[in-house]
Amino acid sequence: MPISSYTGRFAPSPSGPLHFGSLIAAMGSYLQARAQGGRWLVRIEDLDPPREVPGAADLILRTLDSYGLHWDGEVVYQSRRHPRYQQLLDELGIRGMTYHCDCSRARIQEAGGIYPGHCRSRDLSGAGHAIRLRMDQPVYEFDDRLLGRISVPIALAEEDFILKRRDGLFAYNLAVVIDDADSGITEVVRGADLIEPTVRQIALYRLLGYPEPGWLHLPLALQSDGRKLSKQNHAPPLSQQHIGQTLWQALAFLGQCPPAELAGASADIQLTWALQHWSMRSIPHRSSETTHASHS
Incomplete structure (x- = not known):
C-alpha cells in the first residue's frame, strides 16, 4: 500500500469507556486513513476535568488496542x-478578534438561545469572564465528503462563540482546531452530531491562517428512543469478550456488508478484510437505530 500524505485522527473525551457509537467513529476514521495508506492518530480530549472519569483515558486506549485499532505516534x-x-x-x-463577556446562560436563553453580542462593545477586562470570538467572517456552509453541501442556520454561523470559558477552561472549538492543525490532520472523520460546529472551526482555521482539512x-448509532448512543445516555461499554461480533456489527452499520462468517474472526482478520473492501460510498447517509446488542 503506498504511503500518502493523508493524516486522520480519533479524538475521544475521557468521560467514560468507549461504546458502540464511539467504535463507529473510531473505525470509520481508522479505515478511511489506512485505506489511503495514511497515518491515524489518537488524541485524548481532556479539556473538561469536571466531566472526566478517573482511569477512562487509559481504558479507552486499551480498548482501541484490543479492537485492533492501533494508532501512529504518541497520544496527544x-x-x-x-x-x-x-x-x-x-x-x-x-x-x-476577541472580547470579554459576562453574560450568563440564563441571559442567553432569554435572548432565544443564541448569544446576541451584548458585550461586544462593553470593553470588559479581568478574570471571571468568558472570551468570545468576534465573528466578523462567518461561514454558512461547507462540503462534506459523504453528505455533500451542508448549510447551517444563519444565527448559529454568525454567533460570537466562546473560545475560553469563564471558569478558565479552553473551549472545544479553539482546542480542536489548533490540535488538528498542529498534527497535520488532512481530513476530519467523526460523528454527525458535530456537523454544526464545523462552520465555527472553519472560520477559526481561516482566521489563524491554517490549511483547512x-x-x-458519519451516521450516528441511535437508541430505540431516537437519542444517540452516548456516555451521557448511559450507553453500555464495548465488550471485551465479544470483540469479533462487535466489530462485525460496526462494519455492517457502516454499510460495508461483511460476510456472516467473518463475525467469529479475530480483530486483525476483520480489519484486514475491511481495509481490502473499504467503500466510503457505501456508508449510510442517515443515522439509524442500532441493532447492536451489549454483551456482559
Whole structure:
C-alpha cells in the first residue's frame, strides 16, 4: 500500500469507556486513513476535568488496542497543551478578534438561545469572564465528503462563540482546531452530531491562517428512543469478550456488508478484510437505530 500524505485522527473525551457509537467513529476514521495508506492518530480530549472519569483515558486506549485499532505516534493529551491554546488566543486578542463577556446562560436563553453580542462593545477586562470570538467572517456552509453541501442556520454561523470559558477552561472549538492543525490532520472523520460546529472551526482555521482539512461526518448509532448512543445516555461499554461480533456489527452499520462468517474472526482478520473492501460510498447517509446488542 503506498504511503500518502493523508493524516486522520480519533479524538475521544475521557468521560467514560468507549461504546458502540464511539467504535463507529473510531473505525470509520481508522479505515478511511489506512485505506489511503495514511497515518491515524489518537488524541485524548481532556479539556473538561469536571466531566472526566478517573482511569477512562487509559481504558479507552486499551480498548482501541484490543479492537485492533492501533494508532501512529504518541497520544496527544489536550490537558498538556494549554500554553499553546493561550498563545494563539492571545494572538487573536492582539488582532482585536476577541472580547470579554459576562453574560450568563440564563441571559442567553432569554435572548432565544443564541448569544446576541451584548458585550461586544462593553470593553470588559479581568478574570471571571468568558472570551468570545468576534465573528466578523462567518461561514454558512461547507462540503462534506459523504453528505455533500451542508448549510447551517444563519444565527448559529454568525454567533460570537466562546473560545475560553469563564471558569478558565479552553473551549472545544479553539482546542480542536489548533490540535488538528498542529498534527497535520488532512481530513476530519467523526460523528454527525458535530456537523454544526464545523462552520465555527472553519472560520477559526481561516482566521489563524491554517490549511483547512476535509470533512466526513458519519451516521450516528441511535437508541430505540431516537437519542444517540452516548456516555451521557448511559450507553453500555464495548465488550471485551465479544470483540469479533462487535466489530462485525460496526462494519455492517457502516454499510460495508461483511460476510456472516467473518463475525467469529479475530480483530486483525476483520480489519484486514475491511481495509481490502473499504467503500466510503457505501456508508449510510442517515443515522439509524442500532441493532447492536451489549454483551456482559
